[in-house]
Each structure stands twice: as C-alpha cells, then as structure tokens.
Amino acid sequence: MIELSAGQGPRGRDAAAIPDFDAVAFGPFSLRSRLLEKDGLPVRLGSRATDILRLLVSRAGEVVPKNEILGYAWSGLSVEEVSLRVHVAELRKVLGDGKDGARYITNIPGRGYCFVAPVRRGGRAEVATPASRVPERAAPPPSLPRRLDRMVGREDAVAELAARLLRDRFVTLRGPGGIGKTTVATALAHEMCDSFDGNVHFLEFGPLKDGALVASTVAAALGLVVHHEDPSASIVNFLRGRRLLLVLDSCEHVIEEVARLAENIYREAPGIVILATSRESLLVEGEQIFELVSLPGPPQGTRLSAGEVLAYPAVRLFVDRAVAAGHRDDITDEDAEVLARICGKLDGIALAIELAAARVGLYGLREMAALLDNRLQLEWRGRRTAPPRQQTLGATLDWSFGLIGESERIVFQRLAVFAGHFTLRGAIAVAAGAEMAEDRVVEALEQLVVKSLVSTQPDGASRRYRLLDATRAYALQKLADGGQLAQIAHRHALYVQCTLEAGMRDKEGSDHASRLQESASLLADARAALQWAYANDDGAGLRVPLAGSCTRLFVELNLLNEARIWSDRALAMLDEADRGGAWELELQSTLGHALMFTERNSEQAEAALRRGLEIAEALSDHANTFRLLSRLNMFYRRTGRYRHLVPTALHAERIARVIGDTAGIAGSKALLGVSYHLAGDQAAAQAHLDQGLRDDAALRGTQPGHFAYSRTPQIPLARVLWLRGFPDRALECIRPLVGAFGAA
Known part of the structure; x- marks a missing residue:
C-alpha cells in the first residue's frame, strides 16, 4: 500500500494538477481536456482511468512510476497497487490494446507504466519508444473460467474487493442470484493473478450436488491424492506455508461444508486468501462480507437526456447487450425515458437485464417495455418456500421462454440435464430423437446461444456450452412438468456412459494429458448421471455399466472415495448376466484399488483384486x-x-x-x-x-x-x-x- 499526503504526489507535484496539453491523437483516438473520442465518437471512460491516461499520454515514451500515477489519480488517499492495475486494465480494454497488433500501454516490471503508441500533437507524430521490451503477460491458470470481454458497472467493485481481500484475507461476495457474483469473482481472479504469481484456484461448486464432496473437490483441484474419506486435514496441511488465492464460487447449496473447510483454512493457513461467492453468509470466523448490490439505474419519473441516462451502469449494460444482439447503437433522448423504465423494472439484476436486452433487436424498446408490463413480474420479496433459484429470476425466465420457438423450447429443456459444460456432440446425443432431427438441434442450439439462454466459450478448435445455474433450474422444472425428465435423463446417463467407455477403449497410445482433461470435463455429469440412475427405476439397466465407466474416471482423478462407493453399490446390484463379465471385472479392480488406499489394505481389498483377477483370466x-x-x-x-x-x-x-x-x-x-x-x-x-x-x-x-x-x-x-x-x-x-x- 502506498500512502500519500493530501494533495501531494510522491515527487512533490500537486497531485490534483493533471498535466494540461493541447488535443492529442493516437491511433483512431483523440484526447482533449477530459474527453476521449474514437473516430470522432465519444468513448465512455471512468474519471480515474481518464486521469491515468492523461498523465501517461503527457509523458509518452517515458516510464511513469506507479507511485506517481497513484498520487495523481488518488490524491490524498491510501490505496493498494491493485487499484491501479484494475484501472489500467480498463484503459487497455477501451483502447483495444493488444488487438490487431495495437499497443498503447505497457508495464515495465518493478518500475511503472509507459505509453508506447505514436502520439500526434499539432499535426506532428511523436513515436514513443519504450525503455525496454516487456514480455507478454503470462497466461492465466487453466482453472480460471474465461472472463467476459466487457464487464459493465463493476470495475469499482473489483478494485474495492481486491483491496479488501489483501487486507482481510477472507471475504464472501454476497448477493441474490443473477446479480453478477461469478462475473466479479472471475474478473477479480484474473486481475490478481500477478499478485499471487499465478497461484489462483477457482472452484465452481454450482454443479456439485452432494455437500460431502466439497473437500474431495478442493483436494482434487489442488492436485492432492485423497487417501481417506475426509481430506480436510490434508488440505489444510498442504496449504500451510503456501500463498495463493482460493475462489469458492456458488457456495449456497453446499454452505455448511464450505463454511467448515474455509474456516479451518483461514485459521491454519495464514498465507491463503479466500474469496467465496454465495447468496448467504458463511457465518464463520474471519469472514468479512462484501455485499454486491444491484447495478445502479436512473431514478423513475424523471426526464433525462440520452447522455444522462447512459451514465447509469444498468442502462449501459442494457444498451451494450442490446447493440451486441443487433439493436441500433444511436440512443436518442426519446429512448431515454423508456430505457429508464425498463431498467427500473429489471431491478438492476444483471442476468435479467441481459435476457431482456437480447430481444430488443426483435421487438424494439417500446414493445419491450410493454412486454415487461404484461408478461413479466419481478418480485424480489417472493415466497421463502419457493425454489431458491426461482425466487428472483423465475418470472424473467418465464417471459424469455415464451419468446422462443417450439424447437428451441424443446432443446432448451433437454439441455438442462447437463450438470456442467457440454459439447455439440453431447447436445445432439441428448436432445435429438425421432421427433427432433440432429440439424434442428444444431439450429436450435445456435438460436439459444444468440438469445443468451445458453452461454458458450471456445475450447481449442471447438466450443463448449453451458446453461447458467438459474436458467438450468428453470428449464429442468419445465422438463419435469412436461413429463420428459426420465426419458431425457436416461439419454444423458447413456451418453455419459458411452463417452467414458469409448475413452477407456482408446487409452492405449493416446495422449494421457489431453484424454484426462476431456474425461475430467464430464465429472459433474458423471456424478449427476449416477445419482439419477440409482435413484430412479428408469435407470436400473444403466447402473452397472455407468458405474463401471464412471469409477475408472474417479480413479484417474484420484477421487478414490467416490470410486469405492459407486463400485461397491454397483457390485451389490449385479445380476446373473453381469457376473463374471467385463463390467464386474472393471468394478472389482476399481474397488480393490480404491480400498487399498482408503481402507488401509483391508481383506476386502484383497478379495476384490483376487476376484477381478479370476474374471480376467477366465476372459x-x-x-x-x-x-x-x-x-x-x-x-x-x-x-x-x-x-x-x-x-x-x-x-x-x-x-x-x-x-x-x-x-x-x-x-x-x-x-x-x-x-x-x-x-x-x-x-x-x-x-x-x-x-x-x-x-x-x-x-x-x-x-x-x-x-x-x-x-x-x-x-x-x-x-x-x-x-x-x-x-x-x-x-x-x-x-x-x-x-x-x-x-x-
């Protein structure tokens, strides 16, 4: 932390006196006074980011020390260096730094920042040359989810939360569903990678159904081999003496287990910084609460201009997503009142705003406002007995569901059986059928992505898809109400079993790392398929082969307790047709291996291994x-x-x-x-x-x-x-x- 006396920068300059200069230009941008324009159009930029840009441009080609920049932009305040990094990141995004080879601001490690683009003053170009070549920023850890290309209205929250984390070590980011907790946590994790030398672990608990698996999930993410039923002590021992950031996302449905583990880590591992996201507090020692409030919107019943209404983050997010969905980008003063009314009805909840904005290109602003009046009722003080993920966004999703076509509705509901990310091949396997051809599934999935009901992210040369948690809960209820849940869950379990079985056959000579990564991506779905198959009579025929393929995955991921539990359950359900066959061989082998490490080399482990050997030799x-x-x-x-x-x-x-x-x-x-x-x-x-x-x-x-x-x-x-x-x-x-x- 750098402390500055009021009004005084670190080199004796007046911190409030940002350098004055005539209008300058660089690339497609021009900067005069406090107005940044791109190709003649105003560019929205926060006040501190503007101060930083003006200072760097005024001294283009010179390395400006970090403490000097902090003194200019945060006069008289004590701030963490991470705040500077957050605002520089905002600048780089706005300028498109790094896209198509454009370079504007570079970091000189240990020294400061330098503006390196050619700057034109009075028609003369001055080429800024950095003092030294700076290596590209290291890639983020693979466990981090991909950050949004553009985050609206949460920059200050990220900066403040980063400072709180460094000060308090254990912060819970609390707020209602759909408000953007995961978005903020993801952005923060990326921003703080350098502060922790890349040692950042991001765990998504959303797909996890059994709270007893929390500790095993954390252990697996840390690369620990689990040798006993409760690895909590091993996790704490491993983390002692280490320094890293641990992000625990979507904790509310497994909150008791997460709370116990987080408290133990906080007490025993002083170098670990914990960020949890949840709808409710963990209520344990050391926890500090950061309340993520709704995106601010314009006051209702007042007449504002387009410029005034766009100053509010809720409106900026709505317009940003609407333009991305094909709506015109010229917002007039006549639109301002409608925008204010729409954002007021959406209560500043990011997911609700995005779902509505995605359809403005189809219906227009005024029609959208009428649809909200007639079709949408957002009741944030809803029944406490309602399903948690429907207390705030159920009406939003009801309305959204009513706007999509019949094929899209069918595919949307069927995709809800996926507990995690899924591929196009998986979507076809689950959603296609006699009444739904494969090409219709592909077309419907494309439309669901376009209409923001399914999110997507690149995965090498292909893409992966996912329904947000609240959206998935809504669609799954629709699937159950329509009487198709058992049929689609059976397809899903069969897809998981066949995919893992194919991976078992392709082991020899394959690349182990890539194969393991592909199999690990099915972990959430493997758990969900097993839970369904063993809880429903419709899954009885899949129980043995599904457990046989899933338990091999658990062994590969060192989830030996799960391997033991499911192989034991499957062996207890063997019928005469399965005895002495390939699946009993797989299950006995897995059970013996898992028991060796979790039950201290019991006689049961030897018996399972010997039974497996007997079958292998017979076959x-x-x-x-x-x-x-x-x-x-x-x-x-x-x-x-x-x-x-x-x-x-x-x-x-x-x-x-x-x-x-x-x-x-x-x-x-x-x-x-x-x-x-x-x-x-x-x-x-x-x-x-x-x-x-x-x-x-x-x-x-x-x-x-x-x-x-x-x-x-x-x-x-x-x-x-x-x-x-x-x-x-x-x-x-x-x-x-x-x-x-x-x-x-």
Missing part, C-alpha cells in the same frame, strides 16, 4: 490380468506379505510374454526385481532390475493408460546395489534422476 483378458497382478503385488508390499511377491511377479512376467509387448516385459522385470529385493534375494533382484533397466526406454515411453505403466527401476536398483556393497554404482545409477528432479 483371457491379458492386459487386465497384468494390471491386477501388479495391484496385488502392491497390496502384498504394503501389507508386508513378502512371500507372495515373487509368485505374483513371475505370473505377471508370463502374461507380459504372452502379450508380447516390449514395455510390458520391461515392466515385469522391474516388478520381479522389486519383489526379489523385498523378499531378500538381492542377487536375483539386481539381475532382473538390470535387465529391466536395459529396456528402460520402452518402459519410460508408456502412458498411464498402458497396462504395464510403472515407475523407473533406477531407484530400487540403487538400493540393491548399495546393499550388495556397490555404493559407487548405486550413486551412478541414481545421479541422472537427481539431475532430472533438480531441473524440474
């Missing part, structure tokens, strides 16, 4: 036979039953030779070497580990999906060599690994 499934032998070998190592190690390893070696896979044979040699080592035969251990090491290139090339995936044999070989009296060879064996770890 001549050599890859799974090898996997289960490897897991049994691990089980015996963990339980100290060393007499079983060599027989299981020899069995695995025979299977690897039957398969004829080079990496598998190398893996079996490593398994044998470790087994002989622990059984006490160091000479045999060295022989097998040496042989495995000669084929190490094949072993290191395996992906985690390969049946013989294993760790490098150098570490056990070094231990064997040390025990046999060859310390120099042991060090030589381990030295490359030490160098590799040091480089990492």
Whole structure:
C-alpha cells in the first residue's frame, strides 16, 4: 500500500494538477481536456482511468512510476497497487490494446507504466519508444473460467474487493442470484493473478450436488491424492506455508461444508486468501462480507437526456447487450425515458437485464417495455418456500421462454440435464430423437446461444456450452412438468456412459494429458448421471455399466472415495448376466484399488483384486490380468506379505510374454526385481532390475493408460546395489534422476 499526503504526489507535484496539453491523437483516438473520442465518437471512460491516461499520454515514451500515477489519480488517499492495475486494465480494454497488433500501454516490471503508441500533437507524430521490451503477460491458470470481454458497472467493485481481500484475507461476495457474483469473482481472479504469481484456484461448486464432496473437490483441484474419506486435514496441511488465492464460487447449496473447510483454512493457513461467492453468509470466523448490490439505474419519473441516462451502469449494460444482439447503437433522448423504465423494472439484476436486452433487436424498446408490463413480474420479496433459484429470476425466465420457438423450447429443456459444460456432440446425443432431427438441434442450439439462454466459450478448435445455474433450474422444472425428465435423463446417463467407455477403449497410445482433461470435463455429469440412475427405476439397466465407466474416471482423478462407493453399490446390484463379465471385472479392480488406499489394505481389498483377477483370466483378458497382478503385488508390499511377491511377479512376467509387448516385459522385470529385493534375494533382484533397466526406454515411453505403466527401476536398483556393497554404482545409477528432479 502506498500512502500519500493530501494533495501531494510522491515527487512533490500537486497531485490534483493533471498535466494540461493541447488535443492529442493516437491511433483512431483523440484526447482533449477530459474527453476521449474514437473516430470522432465519444468513448465512455471512468474519471480515474481518464486521469491515468492523461498523465501517461503527457509523458509518452517515458516510464511513469506507479507511485506517481497513484498520487495523481488518488490524491490524498491510501490505496493498494491493485487499484491501479484494475484501472489500467480498463484503459487497455477501451483502447483495444493488444488487438490487431495495437499497443498503447505497457508495464515495465518493478518500475511503472509507459505509453508506447505514436502520439500526434499539432499535426506532428511523436513515436514513443519504450525503455525496454516487456514480455507478454503470462497466461492465466487453466482453472480460471474465461472472463467476459466487457464487464459493465463493476470495475469499482473489483478494485474495492481486491483491496479488501489483501487486507482481510477472507471475504464472501454476497448477493441474490443473477446479480453478477461469478462475473466479479472471475474478473477479480484474473486481475490478481500477478499478485499471487499465478497461484489462483477457482472452484465452481454450482454443479456439485452432494455437500460431502466439497473437500474431495478442493483436494482434487489442488492436485492432492485423497487417501481417506475426509481430506480436510490434508488440505489444510498442504496449504500451510503456501500463498495463493482460493475462489469458492456458488457456495449456497453446499454452505455448511464450505463454511467448515474455509474456516479451518483461514485459521491454519495464514498465507491463503479466500474469496467465496454465495447468496448467504458463511457465518464463520474471519469472514468479512462484501455485499454486491444491484447495478445502479436512473431514478423513475424523471426526464433525462440520452447522455444522462447512459451514465447509469444498468442502462449501459442494457444498451451494450442490446447493440451486441443487433439493436441500433444511436440512443436518442426519446429512448431515454423508456430505457429508464425498463431498467427500473429489471431491478438492476444483471442476468435479467441481459435476457431482456437480447430481444430488443426483435421487438424494439417500446414493445419491450410493454412486454415487461404484461408478461413479466419481478418480485424480489417472493415466497421463502419457493425454489431458491426461482425466487428472483423465475418470472424473467418465464417471459424469455415464451419468446422462443417450439424447437428451441424443446432443446432448451433437454439441455438442462447437463450438470456442467457440454459439447455439440453431447447436445445432439441428448436432445435429438425421432421427433427432433440432429440439424434442428444444431439450429436450435445456435438460436439459444444468440438469445443468451445458453452461454458458450471456445475450447481449442471447438466450443463448449453451458446453461447458467438459474436458467438450468428453470428449464429442468419445465422438463419435469412436461413429463420428459426420465426419458431425457436416461439419454444423458447413456451418453455419459458411452463417452467414458469409448475413452477407456482408446487409452492405449493416446495422449494421457489431453484424454484426462476431456474425461475430467464430464465429472459433474458423471456424478449427476449416477445419482439419477440409482435413484430412479428408469435407470436400473444403466447402473452397472455407468458405474463401471464412471469409477475408472474417479480413479484417474484420484477421487478414490467416490470410486469405492459407486463400485461397491454397483457390485451389490449385479445380476446373473453381469457376473463374471467385463463390467464386474472393471468394478472389482476399481474397488480393490480404491480400498487399498482408503481402507488401509483391508481383506476386502484383497478379495476384490483376487476376484477381478479370476474374471480376467477366465476372459483371457491379458492386459487386465497384468494390471491386477501388479495391484496385488502392491497390496502384498504394503501389507508386508513378502512371500507372495515373487509368485505374483513371475505370473505377471508370463502374461507380459504372452502379450508380447516390449514395455510390458520391461515392466515385469522391474516388478520381479522389486519383489526379489523385498523378499531378500538381492542377487536375483539386481539381475532382473538390470535387465529391466536395459529396456528402460520402452518402459519410460508408456502412458498411464498402458497396462504395464510403472515407475523407473533406477531407484530400487540403487538400493540393491548399495546393499550388495556397490555404493559407487548405486550413486551412478541414481545421479541422472537427481539431475532430472533438480531441473524440474
């Protein structure tokens, strides 16, 4: 924080005396006095951002220190540096900095900011040259959701919230549904990335249905392997001594579990900064409340000009979204009164404003005002017994639903079964049918995106789609009222099962990281599909295969408690047709692996692994036979039953030779070497580990999906060599690994 005495900048200048200069121009912009224009049209810019721009332009080409800028723009105030970053970010957005190669403001790390675009004064161009080349800003962490291209009316809230977070460490952003809590939290997370050196984790709890999974979800996001039912203590221990920003979004439906975990983190990990978004307070130690109020709108019953009404954020948001949807951008004084009336009826709720604005291009402003009078009733003091997500936006969505065509209504309702983001392929699988051709689904989805009922974001070369939480709850109720929920939920569960099953078949030779990312995107839907299938008779036929495919995903994501619970439930429901088949094999293998880590190597874990091995051998499934032998070998190592190690390893070696896979044979040699080592035969251990090491290139090339995936044999070989009296060879064996770890 930089403290400035009243009226005095850090270099003795009068902080209120922003430099005066004649009109200047840069790119398509001109700046005179406090008016910024682009191609002759006024550009809306906040007062502090204007001060910053005037100062930087007046000293174009010169690096202006951050404390000097703060002294000019915040005279006499004590402010955090993050406030400056927020307003510079606003400037860059308005100027289009970085688009089509245009560069205006650059940051010189540790020094300040520099205006680098050519500046024309009195018709003469002065080219500003930065003191040094500045690297591009690092990409945000992959866990952050994509920020809006343009955020209206919340810049000051972001700046104030950032300062509060740095001061108080634990802030809950509270407000009603649809008001923009997630938008503000996302923008803040992006803005504060640099302050936390990129260590920002954004967790969306909206898709989570079971509060008991809160801690597991946080652990998975932090990259922790969960070895017990409640990982809360492990999370707190991991976070001690670290510094990062943890954003917990949409907490209201799992608030008890989030509150307990957040309080423990606040108490025990002083370097962690927590931002929660919720409709209600967490009511725990350390929590500070930041109330996100409605977007300010013009007073009702007063006559304002177009310029005056556009000074209010609610109107600016409405016009911004209306223009994006095809409405004309020339707002007249006659429109001002109608705009004021519309925004008053929408109560400054961002989602309601956006839904209404998206249709202005179709109906016009005055018709829109009439539709609001006749079709829309926003009651913010509604019944407390109503579903939470319908207490404020139900009427808005009712009206919006009445404006879309029949095909769009059908697709809109069916897409509500997705618990998270979905792809076009997923939309077709769930929404298409005998009465709805695929091309109609594609067309309807396009219209739903255009009309702001479905949001979209790029995902590499394709796109992903999502219904906002309130919108999804509304559409899901419509689907249930129409009697189609069971049918569409069955399609959804079948889609999840088939997609995950296809991923299981495509494991060999595929890129593990990209495959895991694709599978992880289905996690919320996998959980939702399982909950539905096991709670409804219509899902009975899908329970076993769905659990079999989902539990493999849980193991890959280290969600071992969920893998244990669902594999156990599915095995209890096996019928005679499934016994001894591929799905029982998958479930027994998963159960044994999960029990090994969550139930401390219980007898049940061994029984599950042995039953899986029995089925794999009966089916001549050599890859799974090898996997289960490897897991049994691990089980015996963990339980100290060393007499079983060599027989299981020899069995695995025979299977690897039957398969004829080079990496598998190398893996079996490593398994044998470790087994002989622990059984006490160091000479045999060295022989097998040496042989495995000669084929190490094949072993290191395996992906985690390969049946013989294993760790490098150098570490056990070094231990064997040390025990046999060859310390120099042991060090030589381990030295490359030490160098590799040091480089990492």
